[in-house]
Amino acid sequence: MSVHIAAKKGDIAKIVLQPGDPLRAKYIADNFLTDVKLVSKTRNVFYFTGLYKGKEVSVGASGMGIPSIGIYSYELFTEFDVDTIIRIGTCGGYSTDLKVYDLLNVEFAASESTYAKYSWEIEGDLISHQGNAFGLLNDTAKELDLNIKSTTIHTSDVFYRKNPGQVDIVKKYNCSAVEMEAFALFANAQYLGKNAATILTVSDIIPTGDEITADQRETALTPMIELALETAIKM
Ligand SMILES: O=P(O)(O)O[C@H]1O[C@H](CO)[C@@H](O)[C@H]1O
Numbered sequence: 001m002s003v004h005i006a007a008k009k010g011d012i013a014k015i016v017l018q019p020g021d022p023l024r025a026k027y028i029a030d031n032f033l034t035d036v037k038l039v040s041k042t043r044n045v046f047y048f049t050g051l052y053k054g055k056e057v058s059v060g061a062s063g064m065g066i067p068s069i070g071i072y073s074y075e076l077f078t079e080f081d082v083d084t085i086i087r088i089g090t091c092g093g094y095s096t097d098l099k100v101y102d103l104l105n106v107e108f109a110a111s112e113s114t115y116a117k118y119s120w121e122i123e124g125d126l127i128s129h130q131g132n133a134f135g136l137l138n139d140t141a142k143e144l145d146l147n148i149k150s151t152t153i154h155t156s157d158v159f160y161r162k163n164p165g166q167v168d169i170v171k172k173y174n175c176s177a178v179e180m181e182a183f184a185l186f187a188n189a190q191y192l193g194k195n196a197a198t199i200l201t202v203s204d205i206i207p208t209g210d211e212i213t214a215d216q217r218e219t220a221l222t223p224m225i226e227l228a229l230e231t232a233i234k235m
C-alpha cells in the first residue's frame with residue numbers, strides 16, 4: 001500500500017499499462033482482461049489486475065500531467081516492484097503530417113518542465129524511453145501489421161495556450177505531437193533503472209482542429225491497447 005495506491009504488495013503485476021484516463025483503464029479491464037481484480041480505488045483512480053492470454057497485467061490511470069504521473073509511476077516502481085510501465089495515451093499532432101488515429105511510439109520526450117531536474121537532478125530538456133519496451137513495441141507492431149511511427153514528442157504542462165503552433169522546444173526538437181506525461185515517466189524510470197515506454201494515438205490535429213470525441217478517447221483506441229497487451233505478454 002502506498003500513499004496513492006491502496007493495493008497490497010503482490011496485487012500489482014510486474015507490467016502496468018497506464019492511460020491518463022481512469023475510464024480507459026476500466027474499459028481495458030472490462031474488455032481485454034480476464035480474472036480481473038480491482039486492487040485500488042484510492043481517489044477513484046482504479047487499478048485493476050487481470051490476465052491477458054494467461055499473462056498477469058495491471059492497468060490503472062496516471063491522471064493528467066507531469067505531477068500526477070510522477071506520483072503514480074514512482075509509487076508503482078518503488079512500492080509495488082513494477083518493472084515496466086507502458087503509457088497508452090492520446091496526443092495532439094503539431095502538423096498535418098499526422099492524422100487522427102495515427103499511432104506513435106515515443107523515442108524521446110522534450111519538455112520545459114523542471115520535474116526531472118528537481119526530482120532526480122537529471123539535467124536537460126530531452127529524455128529517452130527507458131529499457132527494452134520501446135523496441136518490443138515496434139517489433140510487435142510489425143507482427144500485427146500496425147503502422148507505428150517512432151518519434152520525438154513534446155510533454156507540456158500546458159493544454160490551452162495563446163499561440164498553440166509557436167512553441168520554442170517544439171521547433172528545437174522538431175516534435176511531432178504534444179501530450180502531458182511521458183517526460184516524467186521516462187525521468188522516473190531512468191532514475192530508478194526501470195523500463196518505460198509511451199505509445200500514443202493522435203486524438204487531434206492542432207492546425208486543423210480535427211479531433212476524435214471524448215467517448216472515442218475512452219474506447220476507440222483498440223489498436224494501441226492490443227499493441228500494448230501483445231507486447232506485455234513478451235515481457
Ligand atoms: O489521453 P491521456 O492519456 O490522458 O493523454 C493526453 O490527454 C490529456 C489531455 O486531454 C493529457 O493527459 C494528455 O497527455
Ligand SMILES: O=c1cc[nH]c(=O)[nH]1
Pocket residue numbers: 090091092093159178179180203204206
Ligand atoms: O496533451 C494533449 C493531448 C491531446 N491533444 C493536445 O492538444 N494535447
